[in-house]
Amino acid sequence: xxxxxxxxxxxxxxxxxxxxxxxxxxxxxxxxxxxxxxxxxxxxxxxxxxxxxxxxxxxxxxxxxxxxxxxxxxxxxxxxxxxxxxxxxxxxxxxxxxxxxxxxxxxxxxxxxxxxxxxxxxxxxxxxxxxxxxxxxxxxxxxxxxxxxxxxxxxxxxxxxxxxxxxxxxxxxxxxxxxxxxxxxxxxxxxxxxxxxxxxxxxxxxxxxxxxxxxxxxxxxxxxxxxxxxxxxxxxxxxxxxxxxxxxxxxxxxxxxxxxxxxxxxxxxxxxxxxxxxxxxxxxxxxxxxxxxxxxxxxxxxxxxxxxxxxxxxxxxxxxxxxxxxxxxxxxxxxxxxxxxxxxxxxxxxxxxxxxxxxxxxxxxxxxxxxxxxxxxxxxxxxxxxxxxxxxxxxxxxxxxxxxxxxxxxxxxxxxxxxxxxxxxxxxxxxxxxxxxxxxxxxxxxxxxxxxxxxxxxxxxxxxxxxxxxxxxxxxxxxxxxxxxxxxxxxxxxxxxxxxxxxxxxxxxxxxxxxxxxxxxxxxxxxxxxxxxxxxxxxxxxxxxxxxxxxxxxxxxxxxxxxxxxxxxxxxxxxxxxxxxxxxxxxxxxxxxxxxxxxxxxxxxxxxxxxxxxxxxxxxxxxxxxxxxxxxxxxx
Amino acid sequence: xxxxxxxxxxxxxxxxxxxxxxxxxxxxxxxxxxxxxxxxxxxxxxxxxxxxxxxxxxxxxxxxxxxxxxxxxxxxxxxxxxxxxxxxxxxxxxxxxxxxxxxxxxxxxxxxxxxxxxxxxxxxxxxxxxxxxxxxxxxxxxxxxxxxxxxxxxxxxxxxxxxxxxxxxxxxxxxxxxxxxxxxxxxxxxxxxxxxxxxxxxxxxxxxxxxxxxxxxxxxxxxxxxxxxxxxxxxxxxxxxxxxxxxxxxxxxxxxxxxxxxxxxxxxxxxxx
Numbered sequence: 068x069x070x071x072x073x074x075x076x077x078x079x080x081x082x083x084x085x086x087x088x089x090x091x092x093x094x095x096x097x098x099x100x101x102x103x104x105x106x107x108x109x110x111x112x113x114x115x116x117x118x119x120x121x122x123x124x125x126x127x128x129x130x131x132x133x134x135x136x137x138x139x140x141x142x143x144x145x146x147x148x149x150x151x152x153x154x155x156x157x158x159x160x161x162x163x164x165x166x167x168x169x170x171x172x173x174x175x176x177x178x179x180x181x182x183x184x185x186x187x188x189x190x191x192x193x194x195x196x197x198x199x200x201x202x203x204x205x206x207x208x209x210x211x212x213x214x215x216x217x218x219x220x221x222x223x224x225x226x227x228x229x230x231x232x233x234x235x236x237x238x239x240x241x242x243x244x245x246x247x248x249x250x251x252x253x254x255x256x257x258x259x260x261x262x263x264x265x266x267x268x269x270x271x272x273x274x275x276x277x278x279x280x281x282x283x284x285x286x287x288x289x290x291x292x293x294x295x296x297x298x299x300x301x302x303x304x305x306x307x308x309x310x311x312x313x314x315x316x317x318x319x320x321x322x323x324x325x326x327x328x329x330x331x332x333x334x335x336x337x338x339x340x341x342x343x344x345x346x347x348x349x350x351x352x353x354x355x356x357x358x359x360x361x362x363x364x365x366x367x368x369x370x371x372x373x374x375x376x377x378x379x380x381x382x383x384x385x386x387x388x389x390x391x392x393x394x395x396x397x398x399x400x401x402x403x404x405x406x407x408x409x410x411x412x413x414x415x416x417x418x419x420x421x422x423x424x425x426x427x428x429x430x431x432x433x434x435x436x437x438x439x440x441x442x443x444x445x446x447x448x449x450x451x452x453x454x455x456x457x458x459x460x461x462x463x464x465x466x467x468x469x470x471x472x473x474x475x476x477x478x479x480x481x482x483x484x485x486x487x488x489x490x491x492x493x494x495x496x497x498x499x500x501x502x503x504x505x506x507x508x509x510x511x512x513x514x515x516x517x518x519x520x521x522x523x524x525x526x527x528x529x530x531x532x533x534x535x536x537x538x539x540x541x542x543x544x545x546x547x548x549x550x551x552x553x554x555x556x557x558x559x560x561x562x563x564x565x566x567x568x569x570x571x572x573x574x575x576x577x578x579x580x581x582x583x584x585x586x587x588x589x590x591x592x593x594x595x596x597x598x599x600x601x602x603x604x605x606x607x608x609x610x611x612x613x614x615x616x617x618x619x620x621x622x623x624x625x626x627x628x629x630x631x632x633x634x635x636x637x638x639x640x641x642x643x644x645x646x647x648x649x650x651x652x653x654x655x656x657x658x659x660x661x662x663x664x665x666x667x668x669x670x671x672x673x674x675x676x677x678x679x680x681x682x683x684x685x686x687x688x689x690x691x692x693x694x695x696x697x698x699x700x701x702x703x
Numbered sequence: 704x705x706x707x708x709x710x711x712x713x714x715x716x717x718x719x720x721x722x723x724x725x726x727x728x729x730x731x732x733x734x735x736x737x738x739x740x741x742x743x744x745x746x747x748x749x750x751x752x753x754x755x756x757x758x759x760x761x762x763x764x765x766x767x768x769x770x771x772x773x774x775x776x777x778x779x780x781x782x783x784x785x786x787x788x789x790x791x792x793x794x795x796x797x798x799x800x801x802x803x804x805x806x807x808x809x810x811x812x813x814x815x816x817x818x819x820x821x822x823x824x825x826x827x828x829x830x831x832x833x834x835x836x837x838x839x840x841x842x843x844x845x846x847x848x849x850x851x852x853x854x855x856x857x858x859x860x861x862x863x864x865x866x867x868x869x870x871x872x873x874x875x876x877x878x879x880x881x882x883x884x885x886x887x888x889x890x891x892x893x894x895x896x897x898x899x900x901x902x903x904x905x906x907x908x909x910x911x912x913x914x915x916x917x918x919x920x921x922x923x924x925x926x927x928x929x930x931x932x933x934x935x936x937x938x939x940x941x942x943x944x945x946x947x948x949x950x951x952x953x954x955x956x957x958x959x960x961x962x963x964x965x966x967x968x969x970x971x972x973x974x975x976x
Contacts, residue, residue: 071706141834143887164862168844171864292719297752304719304748306712335751336898347704349715351750362723386862400867461865468871470862 071278072143076154076170078197079179080189084210088179088248089142089155090120092269095255098144120249141169148274163435164386167196167473175204175276177269182221182245183214186229191421194229195437198236199384199475201457205233206272207240212261213247219263242272283346285309286371288451288459289318290402291364295351302333303360304351305403308458310368312352313343318366320358321449322375327354363404365449365459373449373459380414381442383432383474387466390431394688396511396542397471401462404448408464411508412441432472439477445509452478503612506586510544512686514583516576516608517678520595520657521620522649523635524627526666526674527592530620533675535590538682544586548579550593563646569600576604583613588686596654614685618678619660624649626667707894711744714882716866717845718748721827721880722755724870728827728880729785731816732757734769734776735923736902737831737883740891742780743900744882745829755829756783758819762811763793764925772903779901787819799927805970807925813974817853820877827878835887836953840971843881844869851875853974888921888953889946896939908937921953 077085093099111118142153154169170176176197180190197205207229215221226243233240244253245264252258253268267275287310295302312318316329332341333351344350354360365373385391391410399408416425416438432438453460453475460476507513517534519527531547538545553575554561561567572595579589595601601617608615627649628636639647646652657663662681664674704712721728730745730753732738745753759773777784789797792810799807820828832840844860846868861869872878883891895902908919911931918931919942936942 071709141885143835165860168860168862168864292716293723295749295752295754297749297754300750302750304750306716333750335746335749345704347709347712349712349719349748458865463865463867468861468869470864470867470869473864 072150072152073273073276073278074152074154074172074174075177075273075276076173076175076202077177077179078166078170078189078193079210080181080184080187080193083179083181083184083187083190084248085155085179086121087119088177088208088210088246088254088269089153090122091248091251091254092153093142093144094120095251096144096146096270146270146274151273163192163196164470166193167200167384167386170197170202171200171473173200173202174279175273176202176206177273178205178207178240179210180207180225180229181211182209182218182225183211185225186232190229191232192435194233194238195236195417196384198233198238199382199437199473201453201461201475203238204276205238205240206242206244206269208244208246208269210246210248212245212252213250217245217252217261219261222264241275242266244269244272282309283311285346285456287312287318287366287368288373288402288456289350289352289366290459291320291360291362291366292403293362294360300333300353301357302351302353304349305366306349307344307346308402309346309456311343311345312366312368317369318354319369319372320360320364320366321373322447323359323364324375325358325360327356327358327360329353330355363402365402365404373451373456375447375449377445377447378411378441378443379450380439380477381462381474382437382439382477383410383442383464383472384437385432385434385472387469387471388434389466389471390433391464391466391472392431394508394511398465399442399444399448399462400465401448401450402459406448407445409443409508409511410440410464411443414439414441440474442474443508450476452476454478503584503586507688510586511688512543512588512683513614513688514544514586515588515614515616515682515686516579516583516604517588517590517616517618517682517685518579518595518601518604519590519592519618519620520601520660522622522624522627522654523594523647524630524632525620525622526664526671527594527620529671530664530666530674530678531590531592533671534678534682537675537679538588543588543682543686545588545590546582548575548582548589548591548593550575550591550595553578553593563652565597569597572597572600572604576600576607579604580608580611580613583608584611588682594648594654596648596652598655598658601657616661616681616685617657617659618681619657619663621656621663621665622667707890707897710886710890711747711894713885714744715748717868717880717882718745718829720866720868720870721829721846721878721882722749724868725825725827725872725878727823727825728829729756729758729819729823729825730829731831732759732782732784733831733923734759734772734903735831736891736895736906737833737886739776739900739902740886740894741829741831741882742776742782743894743898746780753780753782756785756823758785758787758816760812760815760819761786761788762807762815762925763788764799764811764927766905766923766926766929768903768905769923776901785819785823787815789815789818799925804928807928808970808975809973811925813853813970817974825877826872827880829880829882831883832879832881833883833886833888833891840884843879843884845881845884846870847879847881848872849877849879849974855972855974857972889943892939892943892946896943905931906942908934908941 077088079085094104107122108118144151154173180186209222209225222245244266245261246253246269252260255270257268288308289305289312290308291303291305293304295304312329314329314331317326319326330353332344334341367373394409394411396407396409399406413429416429416436451459463470463473465471519531521527535545535547558571558574561571575591575593579591582589605615631637638644639650648654666674789811797807797810834840842857844863848869849855905920908917911918916933917935919934919936920931923929934945936945
């Protein structure tokens with residue numbers, strides 16, 4: 068049986084010689100397909116170019132044209148000790164997402180530094196990202212030593228500068244190796260050019276790395292991917308990321324903490340069925356009880372449970388052109404869990420190439436930056452600290468359809484988690500009252516009362532319905548309080564006398580205020596003819612700190628009477644309805660409305676958009692910054 | 704776990720993510736060795752039931768032995784088999800007798816696949832391509848989006864790490880789910896050996912009646928442009944031994960790859976697997 072391959076990533080600043088090193092490793096270990104090097108050498112001659120080892124990799128036309136690696140490539144080679152997969156990750160700043168894509172799956176890394184240019188921006192950034200990605204097996208190669216006359220002094224300077232940089236990141240390079248990839252010095256065999264160097268060549272250093280081990284002794288984390296019901300069985304499919312499970316084990320499913328026992332392990336074409344499954348295996352189980360389990364849940368044993376919370380501290384890096392904005396909603400994926408999340412606090416923002424902390428307060432994290440942040444999720448999720456269990460300790464944040472960035476959960480986030488209390492069965496992960504700020508953070512906007520007043524037939528209900536629908540489609544929570552509907556229930560004891568009308572408004576105002584306090588944007592659609600009663604509602608909202616706006620839906624009596632959608636004016640004129648506003652009961656126009664909409668002069672859509680703009684402004688969370696994509700009001 | 708266990712586990716993980724993410728998906732199946740490993744892994748991923756259709760893009764230049772294998776396997780694995788032929792191109796006379804292999808491959812494979820996609824509205828295709836087959840395939844992602852014109856934007860691929868994949872598709876777009884991306888040709892054979900996966904006999908060395916030499920197919924495609932390589936490997940064990948020492952590339956016997964410089968890249972940018 069073939070030995071396991073070690074996956075190594077080669078990173079470093081653009082043009083510091085990654086492709087050349089790989090080409091050289093392939094050539095020197097005799098790992099190229101027959102005739103490949105000869106073909107390329109011939110092609111170079113034909114085109115009058117000098118042959119370079121990097122060409123061995125430049126498979127795509129674009130690379131040859133631009134002479135930079137644009138995407139991750141994987142290449143295999145063998146040393147005498149074992150086979151390797153090299154992940155060639157681009158060094159150009161533009162392609163950091165590809166570098167991460169490649170490096171995230173590596174077991175070890177070679178960081179290349181051009182001895183002639185010294186430590187550059189990407190040398191530092193890549194060092195930082197390796198630490199974020201949890202890659203601890205690192206060698207640093209000082210390349211192009213031939214250009215500096217194989218100078219020990221140059222090499223020592225780079226070594227001490229870069230060691231200093233890596234130290235706070237927790238990376239201690241296994242070796243610093245002086246090389247010339249182009250000339251093959253210190254690649255597959257130790258060089259004679261640098262007698263002052265006594266360490267291994269690149270290949271020897273690589274052979275010194277350890278294979279990754281998935282520890283079955285670690286706590287069990289079985290990530291549920293899906294539930295299958297293809298036949299009478301109800302199968303939970305997923306992968307064991309750490310630990311192991313056996314038939315008969317009691318499992319706890321997080322978040323939710325439902326419990327059941329493993330009844331069987333299902334494996335096609337296996338007789339007898341296995342009785343246990345271990346770390347790294349994609350497996351499938353059935354349970355003894357028909358409890359509700361869904362994709363995203365993490366099964367553990369009773370002891371050594373994951374943490375469960377709605378908030379945690381994490382280190383994140385951002386890769387998208389669009390910045391990560393404070394409080395903006397993103398999909399967070401951790402294992403197979405998916406949940407809406409927001410970064411609610413930037414503890415510190417780092418320039419990943421200098422490790423300098425940004426001094427000015429910031430509301431966004433830009434492309435290629437990193438930060439320590441507080442993440443808040445819409446519902447509880449299960450996780451671990453990345454340091455303990457990497458797979459359940461790292462997550463990505465989506466930006467639209469793509470991964471926008473990634474992060475690792477820090478130890479600090481776990482704190483005294485709820486695990487010890489699991490047995491007691493009554494755990495509260497939220498302590499204290501839910502504040503209005505908490506509610507608006509959850510919804511992404513503040514609650515408010517939008518008081519629409521106007522004659523019957525002025526267009527209040529039509530506008531309310533159109534506005535509510537627009538708000539809803541933008542992910543904003545809203546509700547219409549309609550005068551007619553209130554009179555069927557809450558106010559069914561009231562008539563149309565001035566006193567009853569005033570009481571009707573008071574009740575409607577109180578209900579609207581309460582709903583707004585719960586986070587809703589309340590649109591009232593009431594004639595509400597009296598200035599005094601309307602102003603009382605305004606004061607009541609102000610006292611409770613609820614944003615309020617008076618919107619005068621204005622259409623002249625004549626226009627309303629022409630519309631007369633329910634034939635009420637006709638009846639009022641005929642004397643069949645008494646006390647009808649505008650006919651035999653007064654309407655006092657609002658003295659100072661926040662917005663007046665002439666529905667007889669403007670299209671309903673135009674009125675709606677003016678109203679929407681007001682609402683978005685009124686309900687925006689203060690100090691908040693949102694992307695167009697996640698800002699419900701941005702498209703208005 | 705050894706390295707085959709690890710590869711198997713990751714492939715199964717990908718299968719399950721794909722099935723979970725897409726309501727409409729299919730798995731192209733060529734009856735070749737990689738294809739049969741895919742079938743095997745799908746059976747394992749879904750505990751014996753392959754819950755999506757399997758598509759054979761029939762170029763009408765199939766080796767008869769492969770078609771026999773197709774009927775056998777359909778029954779054996781209980782496959783929901785669909786066959787797609789670009790009848791329109793055949794009616795126009797597109798064929799190896801008259802056209803160059805890149806054109807024929809595009810018309811009879813890629814276009815036939817597009818026709819099936821248009822008919823069934825699949826959002827995802829599970830493919831058996833491997834990084835080690837070709838340098839353009841080395842740059843693939845596990846979940847690789849294709850636009851409505853089937854084009855692969857290899858210059859701006861979405862980031863993919865920590866097993867989080869691109870699963871959002873717009874109208875007409877689809878995602879290629881590359882479940883065997885990390886496998887090598889040798890891994891495929893070691894797995895076939897370990898799991899005793901049935902494969903067509905054409906992979907094993909037989910005497911070529913034209914010159915009397917022992918030859919076998921390393922990669923199977925259309926009969927006019929697929930040629931056996933000299934080999935005496937007549938068992939899986941012998942094939943494994945041969946692969947450990949050979950330096951002849953796997954697709955050396957596939958003419959469309961070598962028709963012109965960058966032929967494979969051109970084919971793939973237009974939607975070829």
